[in-house]
Amino acid sequence: MPRLQPLPVGAAPELKETFEKHGAAHGYIPNSQLIMQRRPKLVLAVRALSQAVFDPAGTVSIPFKRLLGYVVARTHGCHY
Numbered sequence: 001m002p003r004l005q006p007l008p009v010g011a012a013p014e015l016k017e018t019f020e021k022h023g024a025a026h027g028y029i030p031n032s033q034l035i036m037q038r039r040p041k042l043v044l045a046v047r048a049l050s051q052a053v054f055d056p057a058g059t060v061s062i063p064f065k066r067l068l069g070y071v072v073a074r075t076h077g078c079h080y
Helices: 014-028 031-036 040-053 064-073
Strands: none
Touching: 014 040, 031 040
16 A cells, blocks of 8 residues: 555646657556655656666567566565
């Protein structure tokens, strides 16, 4: 359970396009981003980091990176 409640989509209008793109690509907006939208620059920074990690030009395949993320999350009790 998060310590802060997620804000509704639209609470930070400057993130509208970011949330629309993520929603279209994945079908949902992560609670972490809905919580972080209290600080829009933080959401944008985390998204930039994620895009850098999942860059298709990297040497490790994206499916393998996703598998690693899943294993790490499950190891720590996250139902990612």
